[in-house]
Amino acid sequence: MNTDVLAELAATLEARKTAAADTSYVASLHAKGLNKILEKVGEESIETIIAAKDVAHSDDKSDLIYETADLWFHTLVMLSHLDLGPDAILEELARRFNLSGIEEKANRTK
Numbered sequence: 001m002n003t004d005v006l007a008e009l010a011a012t013l014e015a016r017k018t019a020a021a022d023t024s025y026v027a028s029l030h031a032k033g034l035n036k037i038l039e040k041v042g043e044e045s046i047e048t049i050i051a052a053k054d055v056a057h058s059d060d061k062s063d064l065i066y067e068t069a070d071l072w073f074h075t076l077v078m079l080s081h082l083d084l085g086p087d088a089i090l091e092e093l094a095r096r097f098n099l100s101g102i103e104e105k106a107n108r109t110k
């Protein structure tokens with residue numbers, strides 16, 4: 001797995017926070033604000049679900065890969081808007097290694 005891609009994308013997203021909205025899609029999302037970013041996350045979530053459902057009727061997974069990439073990308077923009085990067089999420093996933101989902105849920109405080 002290539003986590004360098006996430007790190008490189010996160011660095012680009014950070015740089016785009018101060019870029020001009022007319023030349024950068026990411027900067028245009030930041031300029032429109034959190035509601036617009038969340039709207040895109042919701043839209044891409046639905047498109048990913050539909051693509052996943054469609055895989056059941058076809059061997060072609062290319063749409064699912066494309067839509068999941070759109071979803072991950074917009075989720076990273078959301079995190080960046082809120083001053084978070086993929087590292088925090090990767091650390092949380094790593095913390096859960098060797099912890100069963102049932103045990104993890106029982107230990108949740110929220």
Ligand SMILES: N=c1c2ncn([C@@H]3O[C@H](COP(=O)(O)OP(=O)(O)OP(=O)(O)O)[C@@H](O)[C@H]3O)c2ncn1[C@@H]1O[C@H](COP(=O)(O)O)[C@@H](O)[C@H]1O
Pocket residue numbers: 009012016023024025026027040069070073
């Ligand atoms: N990975 C992506 C990426 N994935 C998807 N998208 C864009 O996300 C948008 C989502 O597609 P939609 O069909 O929903 O877009 P849309 O219909 O125009 O959206 P609305 O106007 O309806 O809201 C498209 O404009 C895609 O080009 C991305 N835009 C940018 N990146 C990365 O971010 C970097 C910085 O991008 P800029 O800020 O544009 O320079 C790029 O170099 C890439 O690495």
